[in-house]
Amino acid sequence: MPDPKGSLPSAPGEPPEPVTTADPTRSGITRRGFLKGAGLTAAGTALLDGVQAFGAETAAPAAHGVTELGPGPVPVRLHVNGAEHVVELEPRTTLAEALRIHLGMTGTKIICDRGVCSGCTVWLDKMPVNSCMTLAIDAVGRHVTTIEGISPNETMHPLQAAFVRHDAMQCGFCTPGMVMSCAALLERNPHPSERDVRHAVSGNLCRCGTYPKIFAATLDAAGTTRNA
Numbered sequence: 001m002p003d004p005k006g007s008l009p010s011a012p013g014e015p016p017e018p019v020t021t022a023d024p025t026r027s028g029i030t031r032r033g034f035l036k037g038a039g040l041t042a043a044g045t046a047l048l049d050g051v052q053a054f055g056a057e058t059a060a061p062a063a064h065g066v067t068e069l070g071p072g073p074v075p076v077r078l079h080v081n082g083a084e085h086v087v088e089l090e091p092r093t094t095l096a097e098a099l100r101i102h103l104g105m106t107g108t109k110i111i112c113d114r115g116v117c118s119g120c121t122v123w124l125d126k127m128p129v130n131s132c133m134t135l136a137i138d139a140v141g142r143h144v145t146t147i148e149g150i151s152p153n154e155t156m157h158p159l160q161a162a163f164v165r166h167d168a169m170q171c172g173f174c175t176p177g178m179v180m181s182c183a184a185l186l187e188r189n190p191h192p193s194e195r196d197v198r199h200a201v202s203g204n205l206c207r208c209g210t211y212p213k214i215f216a217a218t219l220d221a222a223g224t225t226r227n228a
């Protein structure tokens with residue numbers, strides 16, 4: 001029976017390999033690799049630098065000089081949309097879950113929750129990433145930007161205004177991820193070609209088929225977007 005979530009076939013006895021985003025500017029992490037790395041990441045030196053200052057009592061020394069965090073919650077400091085937040089998270093918590101469940105920022109959508117659709121796109125230091133495939137603790141020490149934070153004081157980003165003008169959404173579920181991917185493109189290339197836009201959203205899936213209007217909206221916004 002085919003996997004309804006779109007896994008690729010693999011060798012007998014091996015779990016299926018999930019489809020990953022086509023955009024090479026993204027991390028290209030598979031779910032298998034993500035899960036394998038989760039345990040290692042929890043013990044990473046950089047992570048401990050960011051987490052232990054808040055939760056040294058929850059980090060237990062273990063064999064071979066490696067310090068383990070979790071599985072219970074540990075205090076984690078996240079920098080989101082220009083503000084710092086300290087939240088208690090299990091090390092396995094994804095950035096998407098931390099944003100939506102722990103910080104109440106529900107603009108970031110979780111759709112496939114396996115790195116396939118890019119509906120959960122946020123920026124890490126202005127680079128678009130799939131937040132369902134990023135551990136929250138891996139965002140420690142980095143600047144996270146969500147759809148709530150791409151424009152100040154609840155004003156619309158020029159790209160969001162262009163999406164409205166071009167009616168570039170139907171159900172709207174993919175829209176935050178699309179906006180984050182296209183806005184990231186405009187940050188690094190304020191005058192993209194349509195080919196550039198197509199490439200920027202090559203990992204973003206829209207089941208409603210609004211791609212032509214998304215391309216038009218992004219090209220319309222180009223030149224009106226601040227070149228940060």
Ligand code: FES
Pocket residue numbers: 109110111112113114115116117118119120121130131132133
């Ligand atoms: S890539 Fe689909 S929800 Fe994250």
Ligand code: FES
Pocket residue numbers: 168169170171172173174175205206207208209210
């Ligand atoms: S507008 Fe419905 S999934 Fe894109």
